[in-house]
Amino acid sequence: KAGVTQTPRYLIKTRGQQVTLSCSPISGHRSVSWYQQTPGQGLQFLFEYFSETQRNKGNFPGRFSGRQFSNSRSEMNVSTLELGDSALYLCASSVPGQAESYEQYFGPGTRLTVT
Amino acid sequence: SQQGEEDPQALSIQEGENATMNCSYKTSINNLQWYRQNSGRGLVHLILIRSNEREKHSGRLRVTLDTSKKSSSLLITASRAADTASYFCAHSGAGSYQLTFGKGTKLSVIP
DSSP, X not given: OOOOEEEOSEEEEOTTOOEEEEEEOOTTOXXXXXXXXXXXXXXXXXXXXXXXXEEEEOSOOTTEEEEEOTTSOEEEEEOSOOGGGOEEEEEEEEOSSOGGXXXXXXXXXXXXXXX | OOOOEEEOSEEEEETTSOEEEEEEOSSOOSEEEEEEEOTTSOEEEEEXXXXXXXXXXXXXXXXXXXXXXXXXXXXXXXXXXXXXXXXXXXXXXXXXOOXXXXXXXXXXXXX
C-alpha cells in the first residue's frame, strides 16, 4: 500500500504570496490532519478533516485554511505569507474509527521557505 | 501551551546500550504515542499505548504509561546507529485524532 504523499516536497515563496500544499492519504484513510513543525515551536496541530468536514482547528490565524475532497485528498493554503511561516508542513492520515485505537501515518512533509 | 515536555532534550550513547526517554503531559489523555523522525523528514509511528494500559512492548521498544503522574517513558534496548533520530511523544484526547506533541529527544547512537 502506498504511503502518504505530499507535494511539492520543497517550496520557496516570497513574503506576501500565497501557497497551496497537497496531501494524498493512504488508500482507505478518511481522516487527514496537518501539522506545522518549526525549530522554535516544535510540532503544532493545524487542522483535521474527515469526510470533507473540518473537525478540529489549531490556534493559527485565518491565513491558514484547508479543505478535503471527496477522494480524501487534502490541500492546505496559506495566504499573505510571512517569514515566520517557513516550516516543515506535515500531513497525516488515519483509519476512520475509534481515534484512541489508531496511529497516524505521516507523509514526508513539504519544506516551505519564505524569503 | 498544552505541549508536553520530553527529557532529556538530547541523549548520546554507545551502540549496544539502552536509551530511555521520558515524556510528561498536562491534560487527560485517551492514548499516548511515540514517533521517530530522521533529520527533518516525516514522522514514523513507533508504538501506541492506551490510557488504560500501563506497559507495552514492540521489538526492542518498551513503553510505560503512568496516568497518575501524567508521564510516559520509552526504552530502546540494545541501541543501533540506525536508531539515531529525534523521538517525540504525542497524545490525543477522547474521540480526537488531534495530536499534541512533546518537544522531542534527540538521540545519537555512536557506533
